[in-house]
Amino acid sequence: MTERTDLTLDPQNWDALRQLGHQMVDDMFAHVQQQRERPAWQPVPDSTKAKFQEGLPYRPLDAAAVYADFKEYILPYPTGNTHPRFWAWVMGSGTPLGALSDMLASAMNPNVCLGDQAAVRVEEQVLNWCKELLDFPETASGILTSGASMANLTALLVARNHQASGDMRQLGLQHESGQLVLYCSTETHNCIRKAAEVMGLGAASVCKVPVDEHFQIRTDLLELFIQNDIAGGRRPFCIVGNAGTVNTGAIDPLDTLLELSRKYGLWFHVDGAFGALAKRVPEYAEALKALEAADSVAFDLHKWLFMPYEVGCVLVRNAAAHKATFDQEPNYLLRHERGLSAGDLSLGDYGIELSRGFKALKVWMCLKTHGAFAYLALIRQNIAQARYLASEVDRHPELDLLAPANLNIVCFRYKRPDCDPAELQAVNREILMRLQEEGIAVLSATVLQGEYALRVAICNHRTRQEDLNLLLDAVVRIGNAVVDESLFLI
Secondary structure, three states: OOOOOOOOOOOOOHHHHHHHHHHHHHHHHHHHHOHHHOOOOOOOOHHHHHHOOOOOOOOOOOHHHHHHHHHHHOOOOOOOOOOOOEOOOOOOOOOHHHHHHHHHHHHHOOOOOOOOOHHHHHHHHHHHHHHHHHOOOOOOEEEEEOOHHHHHHHHHHHHHHHHOOOOHHHHOHHHOOOOEEEEEEOOOOOHHHHHHHHOOOOHHHEEEEOEOOOOOEOHHHHHHHHHHHHHOOOEEEEEEEEEOOOOOOOEOOHHHHHHHHHHOOOEEEEEOOOOHHHHHOHHHOOOOHHHHHOOEEEEEOOOOOOOOOOOEEEEEOOHHHHHHHHOOOOHHHOOOOOOHHHOOOOHHHHOOOOOOOOOHHHHHHHHHHHOHHHHHHHHHHHHHHHHHHHHHHHHOOOEEEOOOOOOOEEEEEEOOOOOOHHHHHHHHHHHHHHHHHOOOOEOEEEEEOOEEEEEEEOOOOOOOHHHHHHHHHHHHHHHHHHHHHHHHHO
């Protein structure tokens, strides 16, 4: 009789895998350490794309061979946000220690949902540190999320349920009298509209209020809209303020929004995806002070705390309302007096997900290793770099600043007197693409008051002033080349 061998995914040769793991760590450290020597971005060749059309591998391959494929076909073609000259969208740059922390978290492989386990306590401590960074009440609740989109959704679900006239969880929206309405500026991130759609409110429930010349919400119009909605039988329930808009980094007048929310009995939520953490920078302490009194705040730690993706956070002042929105105790999640299910904190009671990775470990390790002061100094450095870039753009005859340099974002364009204004958009689009294709720098774009803008968002602890100078020289050089080519064709 043949003896049965039980299957496992553990290696047959631990030493060989250990050696491969050491090689991976060395290679990844070299990759990050040598970022400056490589292009900021490069396109994925068609031959490489073809590799990802291969079918499902039913038979095993050697791990070393699989890793070789990673090094050849994946590692050379990243988004590029670890590079010193990556300034697109609002993407953090990560850290080597954060990468190691993620490896440790993956090896432990806990589900940080419930139970008497250390990972739950680590997340609880990280949440307390987040409250301290924002001067939020110690009694507030919170949870780590995949990012600000999920953090905003979580907060708005709490707001909806708390402000509802009936039992929202049991009866749903159909038993509400009048359509619920939330208010935000036209510059607010699209995740707020997505949240409204997911919550069953529909996009029509999002009242987008125009902004002023500084891209801040018009509070006079906001109050008028609230009054008109009340008179029309609609149900205002929430105001969303911006602590750093994604387009320009504008900070809404949060103190006025707070006053209006109290005046009309509305929930006050702040989307602070990247700007909330600037509260500890002295120059922004007053503009962001109202964060302390908000009903909820959403922000990312993988942006201006430079943590590896992904980790965001939501804090809710009313912990009871937060828990009442999500808590359940089905028979397969029973609590006990002792053992693993005896923990007094179940993070699954504060969010949608029951399967939750150990996001908190990288935050915990990095904050303990580097110290909060280092991160606050880097935030301040990025702000100073943005101001420097804006001042250089402002004084350059061939560049045009299109918005105030709020926080860490600079929006500008290339211009030249002999260039047809109607052609400027096409010229600047070409500049953006050539900057990326030449591997010089990665910018994103936006449209401000009808003008196409090159957009630089500095959430990068590796950026130096010399990188910004190189960018401006490249923009002018490429812009002049593009215009001269156009004139030649004419």
